[in-house]
Amino acid sequence: MVSQAAEPRPVPGRFNRTTLIGYTAFFALLLYGLAHTYWALGGAGFPFGADDANPEYSAFPHLGRDRLAPWIAGWLLGSAAVALLMALPGRRRIPTLFLVGASAISAATVFFALADFRILGNVAYLFMLKFSAINWTVLNQLFAVVSVGLMVASAVVYQRRVSGACTRCGRSSATAGWTSPQVAARWGRKAAYLAVVVPLLYASTRWAWVLGFPLGLSDQLWEEGQKDHLWLYGAALATMGALGSLLTLGLVQRWGEVFPRWMVGLRGRRVPLSLAVVPAALVSIMVTIAGVMYIRLHFQGAFDNQKEDWGATVPEMIWPIWGLALATATLAYYFRRRGVCKRCARGEGFK
Known part of the structure; x- marks a missing residue:
């Protein structure tokens, strides 16, 4: 180094x-x-x-x-x-x-x-x-x-x-220790687990609806959704989010760095850094924006007449926590795997 x-x-x-x-x-x-x-x-x-x-x-x-x-x-x-x-x-x-x-x-x-x-x-x-x-x-x-x-x-x-830092990697002689791979692994792991739990909490309400349990819904809205098959679409979208949240574990697990054995043609190869960072970063931005919108609409009074239907809006209000946790876990993953900078030649262990 x-x-x-x-x-x-x-x-x-x-x-x-x-x-x-x-x-x-x-x-x-x-x-x-x-x-x-x-x-x-x-x-x-x-x-x-x-x-x-x-x-x-x-x-x-x-x-x-x-x-x-x-x-x-x-x-x-x-x-x-x-x-x-x-x-x-x-x-x-x-x-x-x-x-x-x-x-x-x-x-x-x-x-x-x-x-x-x-x-x-x-x-x-x-x-x-x-x-x-x-x-x-x-x-x-x-x-x-x-x-x-x-x-x-x-x-x-x-x-x-x-x-005076490197414009490519951000490292300098005064770079804080929190960006080192060892330290980033610790705080990144906590963020990754949080980014898994939040979307599962949201998905549980949508799965309850499609299974016949109107959790957080009035009878009127429940019946309307059944007629229009909205709960099927909601469960499908929630399932996609849940599966995506499980992929978040790749940011802290070995299979997120090296393709697992069952991936024929790729097994044993290093996972490209951008393949994990770019999609995770984009999702973190999108879910944060979506959650902020629901919070904004709440303060605008858009849900004042829908207090009985809290299940349709309240779970989305915790999405910013999901987005920030995912962004934090993604940043930690980047710090762990970025290696030696091609521009300034700095890497792990430099002073």
């Missing part, structure tokens, strides 16, 4: 992966900001608020294009400017905390206000070969999530750059 290493200086004018993240975030936010400017000026196709295909899920169900689009346009164009400042070479006179904080606020705005559970629902329906739920609003939500996701990634790279 390397005892100490300095991060290589990037070649002037040369693009690399970390550089491209920042510029991609800038162009995505700029493009989307210009789209909202078009809608603010009267263009057709605004996807949010009262113009949403399902405004009852929106954080702004009573605000239409004329009032909402100008605010979103200004926020997106401002976010694009922040992303550009972080992508440009050198260090800005603007405090790093401001730029990184603005990125976090932009992501929170999308997660709490623009995106909702329909992203997760559409992904689940795709696996069930049901494509009818995909609409213009969902596509816009996806673009917004990807755009601010790139902005957050750019903020991470910028913070590493100005602090």
Whole structure:
């Protein structure tokens, strides 16, 4: 292992992966900001608020294009400017905390206000070969999530750059011990087990319904769901979530690092890091967004007349715990398996 290493200086004018993240975030936010400017000026196709295909899920169900689009346009164009400042070479006179904080606020705005559970629902329906739920609003939500996701990634790279850490792996001579493989294994294991339990609690209510037990449902809603076969679809989606939660154990088990014997053609081979990290990270984002939406709707009073039907909404409110636990377990898995950095040559045991 390397005892100490300095991060290589990037070649002037040369693009690399970390550089491209920042510029991609800038162009995505700029493009989307210009789209909202078009809608603010009267263009057709605004996807949010009262113009949403399902405004009852929106954080702004009573605000239409004329009032909402100008605010979103200004926020997106401002976010694009922040992303550009972080992508440009050198260090800005603007405090790093401001730029990184603005990125976090932009992501929170999308997660709490623009995106909702329909992203997760559409992904689940795709696996069930049901494509009818995909609409213009969902596509816009996806673009917004990807755009601010790139902005957050750019903020991470910028913070590493100005602090003297490696822009690829984040290691520096002052890297905290909590990122070491041994320590990450301990806190990652606790997070992984939590990420297994929460979706099973949710799935148990849906399994109860399909088995004939109206847990947390009024008689009226129970009968309506039976007629429309909603409980079958609910149980199918819950089962997918439960199976996915069991895959979370791979983040702390041997078979999550080396393909097991029964996988003919792959057994004994190392599991690619991205094969585990990317899907887990995406699911953690989607379930967190979905859970936040249910919490938001609760405070908006959307469930005030459905207190007898708590089983249809309360279990989803714990999804943010699932999402954060899964994200934490995924981060620990990454720390355990990332190995020696190809850019700075730092690895486990460096000082």
